[in-house]
Amino acid sequence: MISTADLAAYTPLTVNFARRELAARYKRSLLGWSWSIINPLATVAIYTLVFGVMFRAAPPPTANGRGEYFSLYMFNGLIVWSFFTAVLNGSMGWMGSVSEMRKKVYFPAETAIFGGTIAVGVQSALEMLVLLVIMVSLLNVGATFLFFPLVLIMAGLFGLGLGLVVAILNTLYRDVSYLIGIVLQLTFFLVPIVYTPEILPDEAYGLPIKTILKFHPMEPFIAAGHEAAYFQQVPTLAQVAAMTFWTAGSLTFGLWYFRRRSMRISEEL
Amino acid sequence: MTESAISVQGLSKRFRLQRDRPSSIKEAILRRNKSTVEDFWALRGVDLEIPKGSFYGLIGHNGSGKSTLLRMIAGIHEPTDGQVVVDGRISALLELGAGFHPDLTGRENIYLNGAILGLNTRQIESSVDRIIEFSGLETFIDTPVKAYSSGMHVRLGFAISVNVDPEILLIDEVIAVGDEEFQRRCFDHLYALRRKGVTIVLVSHASGLVESLCDEVTWLERGVVQMTGPAQEVVRGYIGRVNDQEAERLAEEDDGVASPVEEVGEEGTRRGSGEIRVIHVQFLDEQRLARSTANTGEPFVIRLWYEALFPIHDPVFSIGIHHENGTFVAGPNSQIGSVDTGTVEPGKGYVDIVVDRWPILPGQYFLSAAVTSNDMLHTFDAWERSHKLITQPGTSEERFGLVDMEPRWFPPTPHEPA
Numbered sequence: 050m051i052s053t054a055d056l057a058a059y060t061p062l063t064v065n066f067a068r069r070e071l072a073a074r075y076k077r078s079l080l081g082w083s084w085s086i087i088n089p090l091a092t093v094a095i096y097t098l099v100f101g102v103m104f105r106a107a108p109p110p111t112a113n114g115r116g117e118y119f120s121l122y123m124f125n126g127l128i129v130w131s132f133f134t135a136v137l138n139g140s141m142g143w144m145g146s147v148s149e150m151r152k153k154v155y156f157p158a159e160t161a162i163f164g165g166t167i168a169v170g171v172q173s174a175l176e177m178l179v180l181l182v183i184m185v186s187l188l189n190v191g192a193t194f195l196f197f198p199l200v201l202i203m204a205g206l207f208g209l210g211l212g213l214v215v216a217i218l219n220t221l222y223r224d225v226s227y228l229i230g231i232v233l234q235l236t237f238f239l240v241p242i243v244y245t246p247e248i249l250p251d252e253a254y255g256l257p258i259k260t261i262l263k264f265h266p267m268e269p270f271i272a273a274g275h276e277a278a279y280f281q282q283v284p285t286l287a288q289v290a291a292m293t294f295w296t297a298g299s300l301t302f303g304l305w306y307f308r309r310r311s312m313r314i315s316e317e318l
Numbered sequence: 319m320t321e322s323a324i325s326v327q328g329l330s331k332r333f334r335l336q337r338d339r340p341s342s343i344k345e346a347i348l349r350r351n352k353s354t355v356e357d358f359w360a361l362r363g364v365d366l367e368i369p370k371g372s373f374y375g376l377i378g379h380n381g382s383g384k385s386t387l388l389r390m391i392a393g394i395h396e397p398t399d400g401q402v403v404v405d406g407r408i409s410a411l412l413e414l415g416a417g418f419h420p421d422l423t424g425r426e427n428i429y430l431n432g433a434i435l436g437l438n439t440r441q442i443e444s445s446v447d448r449i450i451e452f453s454g455l456e457t458f459i460d461t462p463v464k465a466y467s468s469g470m471h472v473r474l475g476f477a478i479s480v481n482v483d484p485e486i487l488l489i490d491e492v493i494a495v496g497d498e499e500f501q502r503r504c505f506d507h508l509y510a511l512r513r514k515g516v517t518i519v520l521v522s523h524a525s526g527l528v529e530s531l532c533d534e535v536t537w538l539e540r541g542v543v544q545m546t547g548p549a550q551e552v553v554r555g556y557i558g559r560v561n562d563q564e565a566e567r568l569a570e571e572d573d574g575v576a577s578p579v580e581e582v583g584e585e586g587t588r589r590g591s592g593e594i595r596v597i598h599v600q601f602l603d604e605q606r607l608a609r610s611t612a613n614t615g616e617p618f619v620i621r622l623w624y625e626a627l628f629p630i631h632d633p634v635f636s637i638g639i640h641h642e643n644g645t646f647v648a649g650p651n652s653q654i655g656s657v658d659t660g661t662v663e664p665g666k667g668y669v670d671i672v673v674d675r676w677p678i679l680p681g682q683y684f685l686s687a688a689v690t691s692n693d694m695l696h697t698f699d700a701w702e703r704s705h706k707l708i709t710q711p712g713t714s715e716e717r718f719g720l721v722d723m724e725p726r727w728f729p730p731t732p733h734e735p736a
Contacts, residue, residue, distance in 0.1 A: 153416030312396035
């Protein structure tokens with residue numbers, strides 16, 4: 050069993066895994082790292098086309114009240130959401146990529162998942178930069194944007210905690226990864242990313258939908274992300290409390306569970 | 319009492335061998351009790367104290383648990399019971415290419431391995447050049463390791479693990495793969511490390527290697543310690559057991575191979591370390607049908623059945639033929655015969671010695687058979703005049719002496735002075 054102090058000694062290994070993940074990302078592509086910028090830009094462009102021209106959804110006004118950019122509102126939430134899901138989904142793959150090696154040599158397998166999380170974090174940071182540039186160009190930016198990276202990091206860590214658990218489960222049962230895919234798809238539409246919370250009915254089929262969806266674990270992260278960037282507001286105390294609760298809870302459980310079970314992966318065939 | 323680098327206390331390891339383990343949740347639910355779990359105890363109550371700075375050997379047969387023990391010292395598996403206390407930074411060379419990522423280059427893998435060993439980037443950087451030089455892979459160091467041969471894997475792996483300033487070095491057989499020059503460099507380096515006070519644990523079934531390198535040895539059998547003590551003593555005990563078991567097994571399956579030759583227990587002697595053995599000698603004709611005697615002037619095949627317990631690199635097979643009066647008639651071997659025996663893998667097999675026209679004249683002879691190391695200094699197994707080989711008259715008309723020289727006679731040519 051390893052202690053946290055031992056884990057700290059493996060920082061170079063974590064960095065190594067992160068580098069490998071990043072290096073592999075745009076290998077054999079002509080534009081290389083430009084894709085990290087092109088992709089989010091394309092996302093914004095597509096959403097603008099679909100929801101600004103074709104669907105004509107009514108977005109909430111931005112803080113400066115000048116325009117209503119639904120695509121931007123979506124992109125804002127999407128950055129937070131994709132950091133969370135990329136870590137959660139990726140953890141299973143990162144674990145798989147080192148499990149063969151872990152059977153032959155000892156190292157804490159967490160490092161592979163930590164490294165992957167860092168790599169995804171770099172991607173998210175670039176997306177955040179794209180968002181920042183757009184916001185600046187629209188003159189819809191303020192000091193509250195500084196909260197955005199914090200929200201982003203917490204969302205990633207929330208995903209990491211869950212990721213540590215599903216990575217272990219996936220080594221036992223391969224269908225975990227498919228299951229996670231479906232669950233994430235469903236939960237994606239249960240948080241206000243492609244819609245605004247206002248369009249939700251208070252009640253449907255006798256259920257207080259709006260209130261129930263407030264308890265969606267990702268809701269405070271998405272909402273706080275919107276506050277910090279789109280609405281230029283300081284995230285509410287309730288949002289901060291909820292984010293802290295989910296992040297700390299998932300990390301504590303995830304690390305504990307992973308350490309308890311990860312020694313056995315060297316014996317899995 | 320000296321300080322221990324590694325202390326193994328009451329260590330047991332159980333592996334669950336699960337047949338048809340459910341690999342999906344559906345399977346797990348549907349066949350809840352149908353998968354059979356079998357327990358396999360790889361180690362049972364092993365106690366060991368490996369003193370700091372010692373060169374320690376672990377020997378035993380395949381499946382004796384010696385490799386599992388080494389892997390548990392390395393921290394790969396979790397003990398089922400008992401504990402392993404390690405004092406010092408471990409560098410391990412447990413398997414071919416362990417810790418290498420196939421898609422990364424040799425250089426990248428050096429960094430990856432250094433990081434796995436818990437080194438920081440500066441520490442790794444300071445030893446990279448030394449590692450590359452030691453491995454002798456300068457030209458290939460920026461090539462992905464998936465293109466490496468097994469020998470190159472070992473060179474790089476060994477170069478890394480000994481050049482990262484380990485306090486404890488664990489080695490499992492693998493060094494046997496490199497070429498001789500590299501192996502010698504490895505051993506020199508191991509000695510140098512040991513002088514620096516590094517604790518070295520070597521797992522091997524090459525008992526000679528263990529005996530010559532190690533101070534102390536533990537012999538494991540079916541996960542239980544059989545003997546611990548000075549290298550020579552333990553290795554002797556181990557080899558004694560190997561020989562006894564072999565003799566027992568041979569007695570049991572005596573009718574396994576149809577050998578027309580009787581072993582002459584009284585006259586023949588047998589010696590050797592037993593890693594590879596000649597288990598039977600068979601006489602055959604050109605169609606490879608069994609026969610009991612050789613016929614002078616006719617095709618004759620001597621088939622040496624061997625059984626290797628471990629992979630043997632370039633063994634030399636040889637036979638000897640003595641006349642019953644003691645004259646040594648012939649002693650061919652595969653090396654003189656320019657046969658590359660390669661690496662003989664564990665298991666049974668045979669070597670055929672084909673003689674197109676048997677040159678030996680009728681009479682009673684004794685056959686010897688042996689397998690030795692490449693340099694012929696080490697005898698794995700040697701039967702001395704143990705098999706009776708009767709030669710009967712065949713197509714040859716020769717009658718005197720021991721061999722048919724197949725001479726060509728020319729008619730008398732009168733000498734006419736010029």
